[in-house]
Amino acid sequence: MPEDAWAELADAFVDGAYATVKGRVRTHVLHRQLLDHLPPPPAAVLDVGGGAGHQSLPLARLGYEVTIVDSSPEMLARAAARVAAEPAEVRRGVRLVEGPGERADVLTAGRRFAAVLCHGVLMYLDDPRPMVAAVCRCVAPGGVVSIMALNARTLAVRPALEGRWADALAAFDAGSEVGVLGAPTRGDTVDGLTELLRANAVHAEAWYGVWLFSDWSTLPDDTDAAAVAEVELRAAAQDPYRALSRVFHLVGRLGP
Numbered sequence: 445m446p447e448d449a450w451a452e453l454a455d456a457f458v459d460g461a462y463a464t465v466k467g468r469v470r471t472h473v474l475h476r477q478l479l480d481h482l483p484p485p486p487a488a489v490l491d492v493g494g495g496a497g498h499q500s501l502p503l504a505r506l507g508y509e510v511t512i513v514d515s516s517p518e519m520l521a522r523a524a525a526r527v528a529a530e531p532a533e534v535r536r537g538v539r540l541v542e543g544p545g546e547r548a549d550v551l552t553a554g555r556r557f558a559a560v561l562c563h564g565v566l567m568y569l570d571d572p573r574p575m576v577a578a579v580c581r582c583v584a585p586g587g588v589v590s591i592m593a594l595n596a597r598t599l600a601v602r603p604a605l606e607g608r609w610a611d612a613l614a615a616f617d618a619g620s621e622v623g624v625l626g627a628p629t630r631g632d633t634v635d636g637l638t639e640l641l642r643a644n645a646v647h648a649e650a651w652y653g654v655w656l657f658s659d660w661s662t663l664p665d666d667t668d669a670a671a672v673a674e675v676e677l678r679a680a681a682q683d684p685y686r687a688l689s690r691v692f693h694l695v696g697r698l699g700p
């Protein structure tokens with residue numbers, strides 16, 4: 445692996461995935477789900493593996509105090525550029541820290557945050573345990589842990605819809621896949637991560653899907669992303685739809 449593995453993926457992720465209707469829907473759905481659990485601003489939010497800040501910058505705009513920890517200098521450079529385009533009051537509320545999320549507590553000097561996000565990161569790690577433990581060490585008593593992970597239970601859907609039938613068949617027994625950015629990704633389950641959180645004294649309080657309809661279809665650029673997001677929000681919160689999402693959003697809380 446190159447030193448900054450994300451240097452190669454940054455363009456595809458920041459300018460590609462997030463620039464699409466689907467990318468905007470993902471941000472919006474996760475944001476709305478999160479707001480149901482977060483205390484009001486200006487609570488302190490730590491975004492571990494926060495990348496270019498797509499999920500935490502909207503929180504900074506609402507007045508949250510945001511710290512992004514990421515191991516990729518390239519992704520943090522993207523975050524810095526995006527933050528620089530914000531008004532002064534938003535810029536003042538964002539801090540960028542380079543380093544491994546597994547050491548987020550050390551990198552933030554043992555500070556405890558009202559919420560710790562870890563979205564779209566575990567899927568790139570062979571073993572989720574050190575990262576989940578670090579995330580949980582950073583949360584304040586009564587605070588929120590928000591994890592978005594690849595759903596190991598739905599790995600057959602994408603190859604099947606792409607007509608890759610041999611891959612789809614193999615995916616029923618697989619725990620990983622080559623992800624949409626072309627990098628290997630590993631799936632988790634809601635039950636597995638719920639257990640892992642519990643082992644770190646964090647109790648799951650809700651889980652959601654993120655996308656369903658927009659993920660499995662190609663949406664034209666002029667699609668009304670807000671209208672799609674309203675549909676996805678409903679689907680993401682109820683069975684059986686949420687269980688079919690390619691990714692899931694698990695929210696936990698550290699006991700008081």
Ligand SMILES: C[S@@+](CC[C@H](N)C(=O)[O-])C[C@H]1O[C@@H](n2cnc3c(N)ncnc32)[C@H](O)[C@@H]1O
Nearest residue numbers: 450493494495498514515516519544545563564
């Ligand atoms: C798919 S991006 C997600 C970015 C952001 N969380 C979001 O939802 O937009 C994955 C990010 O995780 C970061 N990352 C991967 N492994 C990491 C690690 N061990 N420690 C810190 N960051 C990591 C990458 O550099 C990249 O910015």
